[in-house]
Amino acid sequence: MGLMSGVLGNACTVDSATLGKKYSQLLTENEEFEVGFQVIRDTFVFTNKRLILVNVQGITGKKTEYLSIPYGKVTKFSIETAGSFDLDAELKMWVGSDPSPISKKFNKKVSIYDLHAVLAKHVL
Numbered sequence: 001m002g003l004m005s006g007v008l009g010n011a012c013t014v015d016s017a018t019l020g021k022k023y024s025q026l027l028t029e030n031e032e033f034e035v036g037f038q039v040i041r042d043t044f045v046f047t048n049k050r051l052i053l054v055n056v057q058g059i060t061g062k063k064t065e066y067l068s069i070p071y072g073k074v075t076k077f078s079i080e081t082a083g084s085f086d087l088d089a090e091l092k093m094w095v096g097s098d099p100s101p102i103s104k105k106f107n108k109k110v111s112i113y114d115l116h117a118v119l120a121k122h123v124l
Contacts, residue, residue: 012038013038014037014038016036020033022043023052023054026066028049031047031049032047035114037106037110037115039104041061042055042056044104048122049070049071050068050070051071051074052067053066053069054066069093069095074093074094074123075095075097076093076094077093077094077119077123078092078101079092079113080092080112081112089107089108089112090104090106091112
């Protein structure tokens with residue numbers, strides 16, 4: 001990921017081998033990684049059963065929160081494609097009855113349509 005993209009909060013893809021090395025202890029039986037994205041120090045991972053949001057906290061990054069969201073709890077989601085002047089794409093997901101969405105931005109290197117397809121496959 002480029003430095004400027006990271007500073008702006010845009011995500012880049014993380015390959016399955018890296019996800020396996022870092023997060024395999026979080027998986028349940030018959031659960032597999034599908035795709036992952038990293039925004040600066042935080043990562044969010046789509047598996048075949050849930051979405052895992054990894055929030056690295058503090059200056060040293062030793063404290064980490066892992067939030068699991070079962071796909072059945074996602075009530076709606078939207079994507080916004082990158083434009084000519086707005087160079088990033090965005091994903092918004094609403095979980096349960098929370099009125100505020102979880103929102104993540106992506107640079108043009110990430111196909112927002114591929115991300116949409118993963119969510120649609122599991123949520124619809």
